[in-house]
Amino acid sequence: MTDPQLWWYVARASGLVAWAAMTGSVVWGVLLATRVLRSIDNPAWLQDLHRWLGGTALIMAGLHMLSLMLDTWTHFSPTEVLVPFAAGYRPLPIAMGIVAFYLLVAVYGSTLLRPRMPQRFWKALHYGSYASAILVSFHAGWSGSDVGSWGYRLAAFTLLGLTTVAVLVRVLTAAAPLPPPPRRHAAPPRPMTVTATYPLAREVLGVDLSMQDGTELPIWTPGAHVTLYLPGGLTRCYSLCGDPADRSRYRIAVHRAGSSRGGSTWLHANAAAGAILDVSGPDNHFTLEPAPEYIFVAGGIGITPIRAMIEALPAHRRWRLVYIGRSRATMAFSGELQQRWPEHVSVYARDETGVRPDLARILDGTTAAVYCCGPASMTEELAALVPAPRLHIERFTPISQQLDGPRRAFEVTCTRSRTQVHVSAHQSLLDALESAHLPVYSSCREGICGACQLRVLAGHPEHLDSVVGDEDKDRADIIYPCVSRSRTSSLTLDL
Ligand code: FES
Structure with a gap:
């Protein structure tokens, strides 16, 4: 015989699962929005899990409400389950749960319709998920029939704690100014050993590189490149095309172009198993951002x-x-x-x-x-x-950019090193900084790779690079000194 309290058990279980999935979705959403774990996360996976948890929360919340209506033991009518304050039993916490459910429907629905709605509207609606998670916590903690059990209390404290931390992280990171770009030091490139070479196509040579001492390689994300320092002062950037999970080797593909400036020709002739190459990076200015x-x-x-x-x-x-x-x-x-x-x-x-x-x-x-x-x-x-x-x-090559007027000299104040640098009209900003013995990490020196990025504290840069759009650079207050200059007579740099 069917247990007469079956729907009551379903209501309790689905309510708990909905609460946990809702909390997980909020935590994953915050990780996605803030990228506080940028060095180890994967935005596409974060987004998938965030969505899956949100969908699970919605389905479980729906099941929770349906089973309450079907349960003959607690006697909740459809009106009491769907209309805030209609329930006679604990009307306020029950109303919180109902409002949380409607917010969840709005948030999830807006995500499905995101490609067809303005980004600002979607974002504003999405903030409703924080309110929904908090309301659900109060609803569950106040009206749940299992409140007296220690297991329920433990779960409640854990979920409420996770929600609180996630909301705090979101609020604090939203209020904080953009983080300064990671400090890059002109550390000498490290020697790496060519462990294998092989043809990948006509005129395309695959090259595997490992640390000379056999230690693990730094983590990289798709879109990253390394810089090779070749004889004759040549530096060349090559995208990584192997498996990011393989910490024992980097894989690059070198195309011997007819227009080669020497780098690919040298590698095709000289890169062989056992050869030692100086390599820096990986750096990534071509990151894969979440998208449907x-x-x-x-x-x-x-x-x-x-x-x-x-x-x-x-x-x-x-x-x-x-x-x-x-x-x-x-x-x-x-x-x-x-x-x-x-x-x-x-x-x-x-x-x-x-x-x-x-x-x-x-x-x-x-x-x-x-x-x-x-x-x-x-x-x-x-x-x-x-x-x-x-x-x-x-x-592959920089966009051709023109200065707005004649090349002018300008002054640079470097705050960390307390150094004044004069940049002549015929000198690049990067050359001037290096001449003043200020260490700036650089790679392509053509405004393509993004390695030389510096933070601007005052002044108005004239952007001449091809790394990212001017709006992005101005919003983040960054400059690529290998090619960019100053519109104002002086610039202040965080260097
Ligand atoms: S060194 Fe590549 S952008 Fe400046």
């Missing part, structure tokens, strides 16, 4: 950071790769990618198609985040097609 859908566009060797991003995506993420090259024989990873994800990957080899694919048609109507790494012609075409907030670009 992605379109990746890779041109030639631009596939390397994109491949690492694709590998990091959760299995059910909506994505598509448009991979363009001269011929399949020159396109690293093209066969492997198409074999593993045939429904996601489109390879356009110009010796087969004759023309480049119509990117305007491919991107027509999409709201996906677009990540592109490729030659200037490709990145410029995409910049004209995709709104800046949805477009993420890594360039």
